[in-house]
Amino acid sequence: MSKVVLGVTGSIAAYKAAELVRLMKRREWDVQVIMTKAATQFIGPLTLRTLSGNPVACEMFPEMAPAEVPHIELSDWGDCVVVAPGTANVIAKAALGLSDDLLSCTLLSCAVPIVIAPAMNVKMWDHPATQANIAILKERGVTVLDVGEGDLACGYQGRGRLIDLETIIAAVESVL
Numbered sequence: 637m638s639k640v641v642l643g644v645t646g647s648i649a650a651y652k653a654a655e656l657v658r659l660m661k662r663r664e665w666d667v668q669v670i671m672t673k674a675a676t677q678f679i680g681p682l683t684l685r686t687l688s689g690n691p692v693a694c695e696m697f698p699e700m701a702p703a704e705v706p707h708i709e710l711s712d713w714g715d716c717v718v719v720a721p722g723t724a725n726v727i728a729k730a731a732l733g734l735s736d737d738l739l740s741c742t743l744l745s746c747a748v749p750i751v752i753a754p755a756m757n758v759k760m761w762d763h764p765a766t767q768a769n770i771a772i773l774k775e776r777g778v779t780v781l782d783v784g785e786g787d788l789a790c791g792y793q794g795r796g797r798l799i800d801l802e803t804i805i806a807a808v809e810s811v812l
């Protein structure tokens with residue numbers, strides 16, 4: 637059984653992570669979800685916990701500290717790490733090697749393939765900083781998927797939508 641760590645970040649597209657987890661479970665992948673603090677504003681951890689069948693990790697420093705170091709445990713466990721949706725912020729942090737929360741620590745400490753499916757406002761997507769960060773990640777071998785085009789939740793039209801979920805699944809399948 638393939639083991640997938642799914643990072644969910646603070647994008648309006650975070651609700652789509654619920655269906656993504658279902659598609660992963662349909663393939664009989666074992667899925668452990670990490671949510672950033674911002675992601676929990678958009679979708680409840682309970683939803684992803686229920687659909688994944690595993691506890692959802694949100695905290696770098698949980699009140700009941702486990703014996704293991706959570707980000708090392710997760711990065712050692714997964715056959716790949718998928719970030720969907722991926723904010724401009726998490727992409728920038730990964731490009732810089734920042735590690736100030738559980739997801740960014742996991743990305744920095746994992747030695748398995750990483751797939752990122754970005755989602756953001758078209759201006760954030762087009763910003764040279766975002767494009768430079770994506771170029772850095774691709775150069776390092778990270779699979780950064782394209783974005784879709786159309787109506788954006790912020791009212792804008794253009795590129796920045798989370799790509800369709802089957803494309804994300806196909807990208808994960810190809811790295812597993």
Ligand SMILES: Cc1cc2nc3c(=O)[nH]c(=O)nc-3n(C[C@H](O)[C@H](O)[C@H](O)COP(=O)(O)O)c2cc1C
Nearest residue numbers: 645646647648672674675723724725726755756757
């Ligand atoms: C309603 C709303 C929607 C947002 N959607 C996005 C988004 O789709 N993509 C993005 O990069 N940031 C988005 N943001 C901004 C992020 O939530 C913010 O940058 C946050 O710090 C990201 O944290 P994280 O990367 O740790 O999850 C949104 C913010 C709000 C208030």
